Amino acid sequence: MYKYIHLVLLLVCVIVMYPFQITVAQNTASDSPLKNGISKPNTLATHPFGILFYTLPHNFKSRPDNAPLLDIHLSSGNIWGQAVDVFIPSLSPDQARMEALPFYSRGFGFNPSESPSEYYSFQYDGVIKDFRLALAIPLNERNELKVSTRSFLLTTGKFPFSTITGDQFIEFFHSNVAGGEDPFGRRALGMDHAQIQYIDRKGNSFELTEGSFVFSGIETAFYTYSNLFAKHHIILNFGAHAGLNLSSINTSLDLGASVGGTKNFSPKRKGQFLVGMGLNILRKRAVGFNRNQVDLGTSSIFGSFEGHLEYSKQTPKGARHSFGLNYRIQTPYNNKKEEDHYVPSSPDRIARWHEAARHLYKFPSYWSLIYSFTKKKEISLYLQQDMLVNNAPDIQLGANLKIPFSF
Template identity: 45%
Template sequence: MNKQNLAFIFFLSLSLSLFAQSDQDSIPAYGKNGISKPSILSTNPFGVFISRLNHNFKLKASRRMEIDVALESGNVWGPNVKTYIPNDPAIRREMSNIEWFSRQYFVDEETLDAGYFEIETDGVIKGLRANLTIPTTKNQELIVGLRAFVLTNGKFPFSALTTDRFIEFFHDNVAGGDDPFDRRVFGLDKAKFLYTDRNGRTFDLGNGDFLTAGIETHYYYYPTFLNDKKIYFNLGAHMGTNLSKYNMSMDFGASAAGVKQFDINDRNFVLVGLGANLLRKNAVDLQSDNFDFGTNDFIGSFGVNAEYTFVSKGKTYHSFGLDYYLQTSLHQKDEDDYNIYVRDEDSFNSWGHGTRHLYRDTNYWTFVYTFTRKISTSFYIQQDFTVNNNPDLQTGISVKFGI
């Protein structure tokens, strides 16, 4: 049995164990605290190698220690694309006047003076996250977390909605048309991640290969001066340590978020949250040969979330949330004006997205359902409607409980 299946079975066993004990006094009651949202960070094939920041929409610091564990699954796809960054200003000016998909026909790859990188992605990236929340003072808390990612071929049943076959079934019968991204041309339910960075470093990974891991530390402060108006704020300081052999480094960040509560009656209410984060990627390199996962040193993100909750007669909270996440580009945008993109000869549809959209701000929508009683369990489905280098479809499940 491979590693990703073992991780799935472990997570399922943990969930069932908690459900079985949910009516016992041995589990401290976990109360709803703000917008019930697990990590909805996408399994972007470049983004998993750095410490991107989630948005925190809690109302106050936790009063007891809490654990949350999450499993995520995101389908990534991009056929092989070679990218040349011309060094000659005259060539750059010439290329900027030619449509991006035609530039390859105006140059000779063998004699071109240019930088170079190459990308090919295919498969389902599985992510496992675990966090421990530790109250420090009345209005402050520390969160220590782990994350790990594995590349898989995403076959049923462990990927269900994120398999290639399901996505192409959706394209055929609901939206997108016949094979809009050439998945069938190269074969379904395969796994490959090929990357050569602009410094010439290369990896070529397949099904079951480990991608990356990391340790994250988040410290939050919750001011209370507007709580009487049911407006809640938090400020955060963040440190992430990336532990893969492809990028061993430390990232630092800061965040701010606010939540407004609107009461409908004593059993129904709406929460609206806004958040912004800024991350200094690779602030400290822990080895000299890290891969280049983006030319922008700073990564910013903005999030907005609206959640409706009703309380059932059994005092269970049922929450339905919709989240929009926007992140700045991993690469500096001006290169896209003159880069020369060379496609795989078998690829015809949407072949440049996986590379060109590294130069675009990314965004996606996430629908989350959460029920909270003594534990909080969340399910989410995520869609990248603008096809901007995030997973075509991502799903996740998380369990959070007090200890």
């Protein structure tokens, strides 16, 4: 079924893009190029929790765009976390006992039928196709409004729809290049499957299977740009964010704030070197519309940092080739205090059986390599790899197309 959804989405993109080929704004000529600060596509990871609420992006632009800008995004990320049951001891003596044991051995020293505890379970497998449409509208020389939608599709990741992000390629890489034979148990438990299943501590749950398509929400961001340090070629931007989550899994409102900055070290040269840094903070589910809401992790406040290096070179015809390296780190999905005593459990204990639980307590981080070509439009391609090997996602590929237009 998901094969046909791919074709429908491709047709929709073609229909949406075609009229804008004719109405591209005139003020994107060579004297006012589309290139605006750092060329950064949406590189947010396709984490099984993160795709269901408003994970804040970072903004490294230097100003509002010259014209409204349509941003079309598609990414593909492979996720893999074996089914794991997790117990959180309620009594202090039990917690102290668990703290003295390695997390992977605690299941042998704790009996949930004899001691009170909270319980949740989690597992995920498949390739997530993340689809986003965004419209950035300049309000004046200092301010802009951005409205975007997000949705995703859970697939098995079979060839040819997921070549590099599919299980077959990843395990071929592990066996022949790096990682060893079946380091995560994909081959042992079966490849090319698709399922996300989660039960929270209150018994609320959700399950997604192959072909599940979720329209997860609408996001708005208001950015204001400051020229206070312009003489040093530093531009700051401040953002206010609101994300309305609309899926049956999560119906809520997220609120956030951001600050970002870029410095251009070679503003008068055709070859430019820029550095960007950003900080974001998000209140997940600031307003909830469903009392039986799945928790999507016990943390309600999320913070993130992002750093970006970019070198761009102008061609004789006024276009730019840009090469970027991006690093992002985010606070954990679960309360960090539980990491010392949580009890993961699995009857199979195959390879890295505990990862789906363990990495809910870690600071997710990843690197992205980005290439962008900018002229009257901008196309960006990126490859992303996480640094904690949490396989959520294991590897991710993405593409962005930005098109300026006039109404």
